[in-house]
Amino acid sequence: MKNHSPCGIVRISRAPIPAQWKGGGWCLRATDSTMKNAVISWQEKLEAVAYVPTREICTVLRLAEALKKPVLVEGPPGAGKTSLARAAADVLGARLIRLQCYEGIDVARAIYEYNYGKQLLYLSALRDRVSQMLDGTKSMAESVRILDREVPFWGDEFLVRRPILEALASAGARVLLIDEVDRSDREFEALLLEVLSEWSISVPEYGTVRAGDDPPLVVLTSNRTRDLSDALRRRCLYIWLDLPDREREARIIQAQVPGAGAAFAAKVAEFIAEYRQLSPRHVPSVAETVELACALLATSGRQITSEDIESAIPVFAKNREDAGLCVSAAERVSRNAAS
């Protein structure tokens, strides 16, 4: 593959590029449009549930579906990472199982736990019955065998399924959202590795639980408050989800705010884009943009003036310093409109 010329310049001999890949643009032959169809199919389905995706989002979801791999979504807060999981669940008609990560989350909160209180209660209630049952036994091994058979204290009855085990063990379509995984400890990341690569969990008292041929769609989100380990990244498909540009944000507003026209949505999106450019301390999320659009639509109808925006400041400006920036952004938008 590689050789050095006498002057030291590296030459690389490449493998031949498949002829089908040469030339740009979409392939128009109906038989060759698998990817286009797959992406468009996901796009239409997501738009049907009021989520406006990018082409990358559609590709990743299709790949996750085909390769049965988890998806790691990184991006700034409020870019729509959690909504993506919710929308994917809606599209697939799946149950959304959500695990909110936090500092100190452990196996008992995320995967499984035994209901010790219930075990103790049962044991107290059944003490006499258990004694009677074991009366005739001749050895300890026999007693244990009978106990295991008759009173399965480590079976399903007493196992409390936390979100990850629930997602693996239950049947039907499901989407597991592991939200803000960067907030958890590094030790917890290690716990996830077996689940994400093998689709199984080993419970010492119970055995190994496998998802079988129908694993859930797993979406992990991260705000990058810390670096995730390479081991975790390797197991996932990766997508970076940034805050939307004006055009996409306008489409989101149209999709999510009933009664919002194209011009109105474009104006709100333009204002928010101008405001974000002023680097406020709290950068408004997509959800806040939608709330702003709702507020403006409710108070001022479809015509937006800078006074209307000022009155809606509490919806999206969450810092004292940011309130001043709102006025500047509104004035700038008005100036642009006038010019």
Added chain:
Amino acid sequence: MPLLENDTLARSLSGLAWYARERGLMVSSAEVVEGVSACAALAPHNLGELQSVLTPCFVKSREDLDVFAGVFREYFYNVKTAPVTAVVNAELRSRCGAGEKKAEDAGQSEANRGGREDEPGWRPLLASKRDLPEPFRLYLQGDKHAAAARLVNDPLTDAGRKAIVAAFARMADQIGPADLATIRQTVGEYARLSNEVQKLRAQCAAPAPGAVHVQHADRHRWSQPAWFAADSAPSALLAARVDTLDKEQLALVIREAQRAAAAMKPFFARNPGTGRRRLALDYRRTMHASMATFGEPFWLLHTARHRRLRRLVTFCDVSGSVKKATGILLSFLFGLHQAFEGRARHFLFVSQVDEVTPFFSLPSYDECYRRIAGASGIDFRGYSNYGKALSTLWENHRSAFDYETVVLFLGDARSNRYDPRPDLIRTIQGTVRDAFFLNPEDPDKWGTADSAVRIYEKDIRMVDISRFGNLLRFLNRLPDMLLAR
């Protein structure tokens, strides 16, 4: 899929992965397999589609997105994003491959030649000098193993360094300008070899009798929460100004700092002790154990409270004006480093920043200090440039800072008229849990001349550590800052 029949797809993707690795983007074989599967599933029919299919498989962080786009473009479209850079890199590679040959082409005099055809002429001349250290002579003769063996018992000392410099100076008229690069390379390699040998020697050597072995000096239990070290240190030492300490006092102060670290170490350790006051009721164990007795008697079981350490990042100026204070702080942190369980990172700077965390795993502080002084890429004789250092730190090591990090800056905040970049201090302070600026300069001088103290103190807490006692008092607060309860 037809594309897979003659394995063209697999070969193309392997080639792309190999090319990406050459460009610094690590793509594993598993990811190549994943890429092939993705192509099989989605059947891309042009390069744009192929790129969007491969991106989620090959790219695992945002920083790599642009790198991969460039690699893909170069590999499939044969478009170089920076042709000039590529030419320069190729030129550098060719120089490294045939550095000595280039020197010949540059018209160096034949008088300097000798020995092998590609060997620089100054080498045999220098190797024949009797006043050079023996390991260096062996190294010049090309016998690196013998040189390393001699370095074990005959390490490179200051006198040896001076002798090497003097030998070069004596034959200055026989050295051409084209030789300078190879001389620098040879001397640098020899210094690295010497450092490596000394590191191995230190690892193998038993501690000297009576020497304080800091990492194992955790025999004292942490019994007093505060002022332990400050009260037990000699009062004259506590009141002494850090910048006026003489060599003897400095050694004493460093020993006191190490003692303080040793006393504090168990407090950071995982096992907090068995005293009942530190235990908490363990519901799960209590229930579990009570099942054995059918709940009568119902034994309450306790467990040690889970103690988590926050992460610590130190960013220390090691320019001449503050290096004493930095030495004291580093000696303290060296004693505590292992207790942090990999949750501490240390950076030093003058105008360049370098991470020195790995040196904190060496067996003794002296060794650590020697390695820092000898091996790290810091311009110790330069002028400190806080703005540049902070910007490098933030750009290259951003992952070191998160909501669980406590940051200690140490320096006199003398900007030397460079831009102090208070915005970066503000950003870091906003990102991390807590940040302190430890300043060893006399507070009376804060804010005078080129001091950026008044600029920085708007965003970060300034701590006066001009006296050893002040430093110890601050360090005694570390457990409270670093233990997440």
